[in-house]
Amino acid sequence: MYKWIRLSKAKRSFNYASRLIDCDISTPFPIAYIEETSVFGLKNSYYISEHIDYDFEFRALIHNPKFPDRELLLKQFAEFTFNLHQNNINFLDHSPGNTLILKTDKGYKFYLIDLNRMRFENMTFDKRMHNFRRMWLSKTMIKVIAKKYAELYNKPYQEIHEVMLKHSMAFQHKINRKKLRRSGRKMQFGTK
Incomplete structure (x- = not known):
């Protein structure tokens, strides 16, 4: 289905990341995507992006009501x-695991990940x-x-x-x- 009807998750993630960046919304910079296909269709797909050395996920705010700067x-x-x-x-x-948070000199920066939907x-x-x-x-x-x-x-x-x-x-x-x-x-x- 992914080869003929729908874009692979990797290609969607790559395209969506580019679109987010165009809108000035932070996400790890998209580098490439790879699709392995056969005559039967898509076998595997991989999305490659910049690695973000983040401080915590949004999830930390849920589990700790006394989180600093909550x-x-x-x-x-x-x-x-x-x-x-x-x-x-x-x-x-x-969702809580798909928002990474990085502490900077100017405050906090939010990054979206898992972009295929x-x-x-x-x-x-x-x-x-x-x-x-x-x-x-x-x-x-x-x-x-x-x-x-x-x-x-x-x-x-x-x-x-x-x-x-x-x-x-x-x-x-x-x-x-x-x-x-x-x-x-x-x-x-x-x-x-």
């Missing part, structure tokens, strides 16, 4: 994501809020991000907070239900 980082993350949305970029894998489309208000759902944000984190996003988007804080919270909680409940079902099956059928 509130500042959340506000800057809101700005970073707002910039994505303003450029009509819907990063479908916008993206849409370039008009980012409506609901799509913008929906795009935060995979970040696994706590209610406290949502308050900080929603407040900053509301300032940038020129929309009432309460409206941003309500919709962002709705999407985030729905996603977390969905994942937790799946985990519960899986653990229930293991208990019911046993694993030997």
